[in-house]
Amino acid sequence: xxxxxxxxxxxxxxxxxxxxxxxxxxxxxxxxxxxxxxxxxxxxxxxxxxxxxxxxxxxxxxxxxxxxxxxxxxxxxxxxxxxxxxxxxxxxxxxxxxxxxxxxxxxxxxxxxxxxxxxxxxxxxxxxxxxxxxxxxxxxxxxxxxxxxxxxxxxxxxxxxxxxxx
Amino acid sequence: xxxxxxxxxxxxxxxxxxxxxxxxxxxxxxxxxxxxxxxxxxxxxxxxxxxxxxxxxxxxxxxxxxxxxxxxxxxxxxxxxxxxxxxxxxxxxxxxxxxxxxxxxxxxxxxxxxxxxxxxxxxxxxxxxxxxxxxxxxxxxxxxxxxxxxxxxxxxxxxxxxxxxxxxxxxxxxxxxxxxxxxxxxxxxxxxxxxxxxxxxxxxxxxxxxxxxxxxxxxx
Numbered sequence: 001x002x003x004x005x006x007x008x009x010x011x012x013x014x015x016x017x018x019x020x021x022x023x024x025x026x027x028x029x030x031x032x033x034x035x036x037x038x039x040x041x042x043x044x045x046x047x048x049x050x051x052x053x054x055x056x057x058x059x060x061x062x063x064x065x066x067x068x069x070x071x072x073x074x075x076x077x078x079x080x081x082x083x084x085x086x087x088x089x090x091x092x093x094x095x096x097x098x099x100x101x102x103x104x105x106x107x108x109x110x111x112x113x114x115x116x117x118x119x120x121x122x123x124x125x126x127x128x129x130x131x132x133x134x135x136x137x138x139x140x141x142x143x144x145x146x147x148x149x150x151x152x153x154x155x156x157x158x159x160x161x162x163x164x165x166x
Numbered sequence: 167x168x169x170x171x172x173x174x175x176x177x178x179x180x181x182x183x184x185x186x187x188x189x190x191x192x193x194x195x196x197x198x199x200x201x202x203x204x205x206x207x208x209x210x211x212x213x214x215x216x217x218x219x220x221x222x223x224x225x226x227x228x229x230x231x232x233x234x235x236x237x238x239x240x241x242x243x244x245x246x247x248x249x250x251x252x253x254x255x256x257x258x259x260x261x262x263x264x265x266x267x268x269x270x271x272x273x274x275x276x277x278x279x280x281x282x283x284x285x286x287x288x289x290x291x292x293x294x295x296x297x298x299x300x301x302x303x304x305x306x307x308x309x310x311x312x313x314x315x316x317x318x319x320x321x322x323x324x325x326x327x328x329x330x331x332x333x334x335x336x337x338x339x340x341x342x343x344x345x346x347x348x349x350x351x352x353x354x355x356x357x358x359x360x361x362x363x364x365x366x367x368x369x370x371x372x373x374x375x376x377x378x379x380x381x382x383x384x385x386x
Contacts, residue, residue: 005196005200009192009195009196012190012195013190013192016188016190017181017184017185020184020185020188021180021181021184024180024184024188041195041200042200043271044271045200045201046271047270047271047272050270050272051272052272055272060272063271063272063273063274063275064271064272066275067271067272067273067275067278067279068271070275070279070377071278071279071282089191089194090190090191090194090195090198091188091189091190091191092188092189092191093187093188093189094186094187094188094189095187102179102183104176105176105179105180105183108173108176108177108180109180116380117377117380118275118276118377118380118381118384121275127173127174127177128177129174137274138274138275139274139275139276139384140274140275140276140277140385141276141384141385142385145384145385149384154170154173157173158169
């Protein structure tokens, strides 16, 4: 496998949605989302030469994106001190044009953003269709812990939706 | 009530929404200098390397001083104490440098986050080491007078003056240092006095402690 910039950009292009999802879930402000996106890209590029081919690209992208997002939330307040700023804007984000049309989607987004860092990672991976085993492997916790945590978060989400419907 | 399938369907809608509203600037990505992050990292390694070098050299100089004053117990002991103190900071920096150079974002999430938290919490380790300067202040006096003026203050100082300094050091500064050391724990990171001591890093340290507790709960 080529480890040049063109191959890297192809991977980014085909897995951009994973990075979008992580940035969108961990930051509310669009400027913070852009900064986080940039940081994820830089760390992916940094890790690209040592990419372990036994992992799927999607798993690798998810692991790095989540790790950067979780560690960056502590840095965002002092981001100028920590983030290596690049002049170029890597992603542009348009304001949501369907506000009000999909209230449930916005609620889900709001509920997820209220979760603690690891719970957020867990539910994102789960909703994206990863198995308990894959999630356990990515997070570095036991499969049984994944199951019990998912149930707890699912119930929490259900209760929150139920409260709003009532 | 939202059932699982409905939640997953909503999540798919989220994908569509993001695909619609977020646009990757491929042209900018192609021209961007992505290697900048590597330079940022090596700057951090360089700073930590300098800290390590400074304390490594200090440890060597203090130990050399101790051996050169082997026949004068109070000066030799002072040199040994400061030598050990510098050596501990050197080892702490070395450990920190090892952690920094090992940071791998492709690592399992709980493993990497714990490593990053430990790096962030080393600032508290340095503070805990720094408090020992207070009870050792008389050692600094001995050293400075000897090195700057060639005067052995214990030899020329009055007995009462020496005893009063030893009493102040052992009776006031030593218990105070032990008390401060016990208070300087990550658990106190969210206290106002600790935030002031950490000079702007307080909220990050307290967030790090909270995340560490979350990870430990996950692994329990």
